[in-house]
Structures are given as C-alpha cells and as structure tokens.
Amino acid sequence: MSHMRYCRLMAVDRDHVLRSAAALLTRRSTATMDEVARAAGISRATLHRQFAGREALVRALEELGIAECEAALEAARPDEGSATDAVRRLVARIEPHAGLLAFLYSENQLFEGEEQNEGWARIDESIAGLFRRGQTSGEFRIDLTPAWLTEALYGLLASAAWAVAEGRVAPKDFTHMIVELLLGGVRRTGSPAQRNAT
Amino acid sequence: MSHMRYCRLMAVDRDHVLRSAAALLTRRSTATMDEVARAAGISRATLHRQFAGREALVRALEELGIAECEAALEAARPDEGSATDAVRRLVARIEPHAGLLAFLYSENQLFEGEEQNEGWARIDESIAGLFRRGQTSGEFRIDLTPAWLTEALYGLLASAAWAVAEGRVAPKDFTHMIVELLLGGVRRTGSPAQRNAT
DNA sequence: CGCATGTGAGACATGACTGTCTCATTCAAG
C-alpha cells in the first residue's frame, strides 16, 4: 500500500516540476538544473531523483509538449467544418502552450544530428493533413506545400510567443495575429475575414 | 608601410573567418571555438587573436548580420513603388543571409536580459515603416500591427532557413514561400498574385 | 518511542569549453 501511495505522490510532484520547468525554460532556455529546481521549489538533489539529468528533463518536456499538442489537435477537430475554422480552433488551443513549443522548437535546432521524437512526426503529419484538406477543398491555395505551411505555423507560434514574452505585442492579440496572418496574409483582399476586422 | 599591409591582410582574413563562422554556426549554433577555427582553416590561437573570445565573435557576427540587413534594406528601396513589391524585393535580398539571421535571432532569445544592439532597432523600425506605408496606402490590412508583421517576417525567415537546412522544403522556393505566405496568406482569394501561381 | 522514507544541503569529482601562455615554424621583406 505504501508503495501505491509512493507512486501517486511521485507522479503529482513530477507533473508540478515539469510545469514549472516548462514555465522557466520558456523564458530562459539556458537555465541551470539548479535554477529549474529552485523554480519548482525543490532541491537539485530531488530534481535529479525525478529526472536523471538535463537530458531526461528535456525529453520529458518534449513528451509533455507532444501530449499537449496532440490534445490541442484533437480538441480542435481538424476534420470537421471548413479547414479555415479548423486552423482557427487549432491555434486557439495551442496558444496556452506556445511558450513551451517555442522552447522545444529552438531546442530541436540544436540537436541537429539526432533523430527527433516520432511524436512530432505524427503531429506534423496531422497539421500538414489539415492544410492539405484545405487545399483539396479549394479553401487554400495550392502553390504552398503543406510541409512549408506546417513549418511556417511553428515559426509564427514561436515568433508570437517570444514577441509577447518581450512585450513587443499584446498577449490578448496572440491568436488573432497568428491566425489572420497565416490565413489571410498582410494584403487587403476584401475577403470576409478582413471585412469584419477592426 | 608594412603596417598598412598588416592591417589590410588582417581585414581580409577577418572577413573570411567571419563568413565561415556564420556558415558553421548557422548549422550548429553551439559549435565550439575550436570547431569555428577549424571551419575557417585556422588555429584556435589565431581565432582568438582576431576575436577576443566567443562573445566578441558573436558580436562581430551580429554586426555582420546588421550590415547585411541594412544593405538588403537599402538595395530593396523600401520607399519606392508599391509596398507589396518592396516586401518582395526585401525578402529576395535577405534570402542569402537568412541562415545567419536565424542564428542571430535564436541567439537573441538567450541574451534575454541584456540590451540588444541598436542596429536591430533601426532595422526593425525600417521594416515596420515599410509595413506601415503599405497600411496607409491601403495595400495592407490595418488590424495587424507593423511590430507584429516585422516579428512575423523574422519568424518566417528563420523557419524557412531551418526547413531548407533540414531538407524539408526546396531551397529554390525560399523567397516565394515566404513572400506569398506573408503577403497573401494561405487562403485562396482570387488576387492577381495567386491567379498566376502554379 | 523507534524506524523508515523522502528531502535539503552541501561536498566532491568530472568533463567541457574557455582564455592565456609559450615555443617552434614558416614566410616574406630588407
């Protein structure tokens, strides 16, 4: 019985540590293990008992990011309604985790050599599939590849997260900025999406 | 006289070292000073004689990136013709340096606390001014702030540079991808830019 | 109370990168 309790408590603590680590590394991606521990309110020793090294911590954060991305993807129902609305829902769902995503995005640039987690491949494929659906339905233009659109979405999410973190843009505009730029671009076109924009 | 020659040779070497450092750090942003030296074909000692430490090297790369951005900005003639065409020219001019820009962009995220080089402020202002001009002329929509559009352009440049580096998109599409997404977005609008697209 | 478990604090060794130094070599100019 004490063994059960042990596991449950560890899991709770682990999640809390993970969340605060994500919050910290979102701002300071080079934060020390000691800083991560302090941010979580625990000692470096305890942090090490839960995550065997920085590597393991980043891996766990990656799993967390993947899980939240997949949850956002599922909640956005990418196969329902117009692809346009699905993109809107998707960005709105991802917004709360954009900081973590930006951290993992830049972290992936450093790994270079190693193969990336297969979870990202699934997510990439889902998002690319959403763009592809919009193309075949005639909503989206076809001269931009789904792979590029997916990559561009990541870039815009990271840019927006950093711009918000540094106070260059207002947090409340986050979703609107990304969705409107991604969907409609910067040019005035007289499309419905822009007629009712402020 | 020998003193003059000394200076000139140093300048040439310095530029060569800077270029190869940029090329290397574009791919591996965490490369060692030793790796940077080898990539430039010189020893670590000589590298240290030209740049007093990694800090100085990154600063010099920053100056290089700023200079090339300003050159691209000037060559793009942002005040001539339509803002749309000016954006096209700008992206086309920046494209060769997108890798370096991406490195410096992610590097700036790490500095966090320190103040950024004023050169970036000038460039930001120039680019934002271009977007603002497009807004006042009626070409661009006004519900997206010039500051966000500038940030988004950086993000798209970095995303595209990374996507190309990892082989996810074709290098030849670089400018087209960025310009078309930024200007027109992903939705089909029947605008002239999309009618003649493949 | 006695005991066990989880924890914090801190010491310790390790590894990686950095910055500095010396010394031998090369190369071009006088």
Add this chain to the structure above:
DNA sequence: CTTGAATGAGACAGTCATGTCTCACATGCG
C-alpha cells in the same frame, strides 16, 4: 642570409554545469 611578424600546436589553469555521493533533518507510520 637575417630578421621580424604571423601562425600553429600544445600546455596550462580557470570556470561552470553536471552527476554522484554522504549526511542530517523531518515527517509519517507502526
């Protein structure tokens, strides 16, 4: 040829984060 300058190679200490360890303390349970 001789000299001076730049370079490459390597040694060296310093720094910083990491990973591991020990020990003392506290909390909870029997």
